[in-house]
Amino acid sequence: RCPAYYSRVFEDLAPWKEKGIQEHDLETARKHSAFRAIVRDGRLYVELYYRCFQTRMMFTIVGIMQLLQRFPGQIPDVDIFFNCQDRPQITKSAFDEAPPPLFGYCSTKNHFDIPFPDWSFWGWPENKILPWRSQLKRITRQAEWKDRDSSVQWRGDPRTSQIRQRLIACNSTGDKTLLVHGQNWRDQSDLQNWKLESHCHSRYKLYAEGYAWSASYKYIMGCGSTVLAIDSDYYEFFTRDLKAGVHYVPISREGNLCQSISNARQWGESHPGEAQAIATRGQRFLVEALNLDQVYGYMLHLIQEYGKLQKFKPPVPREAHVVHPALVKCLAHPRDLETLERTAI
Numbered sequence: 001r002c003p004a005y006y007s008r009v010f011e012d013l014a015p016w017k018e019k020g021i022q023e024h025d026l027e028t029a030r031k032h033s034a035f036r037a038i039v040r041d042g043r044l045y046v047e048l049y050y051r052c053f054q055t056r057m058m059f060t061i062v063g064i065m066q067l068l069q070r071f072p073g074q075i076p077d078v079d080i081f082f083n084c085q086d087r088p089q090i091t092k093s094a095f096d097e098a099p100p101p102l103f104g105y106c107s108t109k110n111h112f113d114i115p116f117p118d119w120s121f122w123g124w125p126e127n128k129i130l131p132w133r134s135q136l137k138r139i140t141r142q143a144e145w146k147d148r149d150s151s152v153q154w155r156g157d158p159r160t161s162q163i164r165q166r167l168i169a170c171n172s173t174g175d176k177t178l179l180v181h182g183q184n185w186r187d188q189s190d191l192q193n194w195k196l197e198s199h200c201h202s203r204y205k206l207y208a209e210g211y212a213w214s215a216s217y218k219y220i221m222g223c224g225s226t227v228l229a230i231d232s233d234y235y236e237f238f239t240r241d242l243k244a245g246v247h248y249v250p251i252s253r254e255g256n257l258c259q260s261i262s263n264a265r266q267w268g269e270s271h272p273g274e275a276q277a278i279a280t281r282g283q284r285f286l287v288e289a290l291n292l293d294q295v296y297g298y299m300l301h302l303i304q305e306y307g308k309l310q311k312f313k314p315p316v317p318r319e320a321h322v323v324h325p326a327l328v329k330c331l332a333h334p335r336d337l338e339t340l341e342r343t344a345i
Helices: 004-016 023-031 056-070 132-139 162-173 217-222 257-270 272-289 292-309 325-331 334-343
Strands: 035-040 043-048 078-082 149-156 178-182 202-207 226-230 249-251
Touching: 004 292, 023 078, 035 056, 043 056, 056 292, 056 325, 056 334, 078 292, 132 217, 132 292, 149 257, 162 178, 162 257, 178 257, 202 217, 202 257, 202 272, 217 226, 217 272, 226 257, 226 272, 249 257, 257 272, 325 334
Parallel strands: 149 178, 149 202, 202 226, 226 249
Antiparallel strands: 035 043, 035 078
């Protein structure tokens, strides 16, 4: 059975349903792209335009390469442009006709960007985060909800959004049940003893957007804590099918944010059965609908449907490089080799 979010593919590709995707439609997409992925006769070629932050590009390409290995002969010839920045680029107000198709890690109701699984599903070595298959197993092996600390916890970089700066300010309220920790992901000394699963010991975990979406959502929900999610306009490929009161507790960004969080915690402590059920359903969604097999299935579905809309045979640019596992391993930083080994099929 396919997860419900698979059906979002048709919604995301709807702007091109009537006329399809022509080669000239991709010219504008190129201006917003970090790289271009071409699949031709079962081989993957990549053309690079600019360097992405950390290893986003490499592990996104690894994901596509492994998709081809996993489903040989099932990936159509396609020409896909990728934005690897946090924010979507193709605003709906800028186009009267079919917009340029651009893949990225998130989108909003005001953008045409096509959401695609982010790099962290295959690894995030800079932050000592394992590939999703391994990391999911670790974060789901935590204490029972009732045996956890009754605090609300959040950890992240407060510099990336106004909402996070407001969150950090909650530390000055004197509320000892709200633990907010600013994390500098670029400071290796701050990461020396960091393990993601060691931060799954509270009953309540906060989700707050960064520059746009945050890749942390799946890790927070996977902990089995009750997720308190602050309103956000940005969505990933799967988050539109998470339901308030079912998978998470919504927190309004309007008004007194710290008090709203405190009120949500107090509700949970007064209704432990309901709060624990929300935590359980959220974690179950991750395990059943967002395990790596389902993620690959979504990628296959998306690219097959995208390929049906493409009205030309993708050319292979002279500047493009054919991608294979040995090349990726050869070009990778030594720090990333262990992660590449872990994510290999």
